[in-house]
Amino acid sequence: MTPEEILDEIAQQTRVCTRCPLHLSRKNAVPGEGNPHSRIMFIGEGPGFYENEQGRPFVGAAGNFLDELLGDAGFKREEVFITNVVKCRPPGNRDPEPEELNACKFYLERQISAINPDVIVTLGRVSMNYFIDKGKISLIHGRDFWSRGRMVVAMYHPAAALHQPSLRNVVKEDFAKLPSLMKKAQAARQTSTVSQDANLDLPGDDPAGNDQPEQLSLF
Ligand code: URA
Numbered sequence: 001m002t003p004e005e006i007l008d009e010i011a012q013q014t015r016v017c018t019r020c021p022l023h024l025s026r027k028n029a030v031p032g033e034g035n036p037h038s039r040i041m042f043i044g045e046g047p048g049f050y051e052n053e054q055g056r057p058f059v060g061a062a063g064n065f066l067d068e069l070l071g072d073a074g075f076k077r078e079e080v081f082i083t084n085v086v087k088c089r090p091p092g093n094r095d096p097e098p099e100e101l102n103a104c105k106f107y108l109e110r111q112i113s114a115i116n117p118d119v120i121v122t123l124g125r126v127s128m129n130y131f132i133d134k135g136k137i138s139l140i141h142g143r144d145f146w147s148r149g150r151m152v153v154a155m156y157h158p159a160a161a162l163h164q165p166s167l168r169n170v171v172k173e174d175f176a177k178l179p180s181l182m183k184k185a186q187a188a189r190q191t192s193t194v195s196q197d198a199n200l201d202l203p204g205d206d207p208a209g210n211d212q213p214e215q216l217s218l219f
Contacts (some may be wrong), residue, residue: 003036006114010107014087020103022088022096028055032083032111040075040182041117042066043108044084045126045157046096052089057082062159066123069158069175081115083108085130095126112150118185120150121178124157142174144181151185153178 001009011031017023030047033056050060058066067077086096086104096104108130112120122128128135131152132145145152155174161167 003114003116007031007036007111010110010114014107017087017107019106020088020100022086022090022100025091026088027052029087030055030057030084030089031087031107032057032081034077034081035079036081036115038079038081038115039117039186040080040119040121040178041112041115042070042080042082042121042123043127043130044082044123046084046086046093047089048093049089057084058158061162062157065158065162069171072172073175073178075178081111081117083111085127101126101130118151118189119144119178119182120152122152122154124155124160128154141170142177144184146188149189151181151188153181
């Protein structure tokens, strides 16, 4: 199957999914959208009110800011792939429960395999913690990690920057690093310097390692 076919199949499956209780309150599943061949994939937390209404990711205020951030980094929304760790809206926009994350892994992992991006950008704490178990966003935002042969870059959630104006420039600066991080990721993958389970690039401004997360989850 082509990446397009796999992503279409996943999208159809999410629309009728009953793997977790979130299906009970959803109006529309939000499987994700974008370029099946994108070298970069953006993964948020879960659909909010407008996403649940429209069945599309990041279409509310946070989505408008995400579009601006993508533009600043030289991307158009349709050139990249955007999805969430859970495909149905958690009621009241609460954090997804572990069982919900676990149920939706079935879709996210297949999306990642089908697209096979060089870089995964996590948007917000929940998505970051899916990849980097005990990461702290205030310590590791804008930095690159390697996990299962893929670069993961943790970003503040665009909505956080809307609520906390002091984060706005921080997020913009972090997004501006993406083109060079993509080159770094592509070069590393092409020369096969990244082993399947390697964490080659832990954050380490502090020589004592005090700013490093205690453990990096490799899924
Ligand atoms: N916030 C998210 O994490 N995802 C969306 O799709 C919209 C808002």
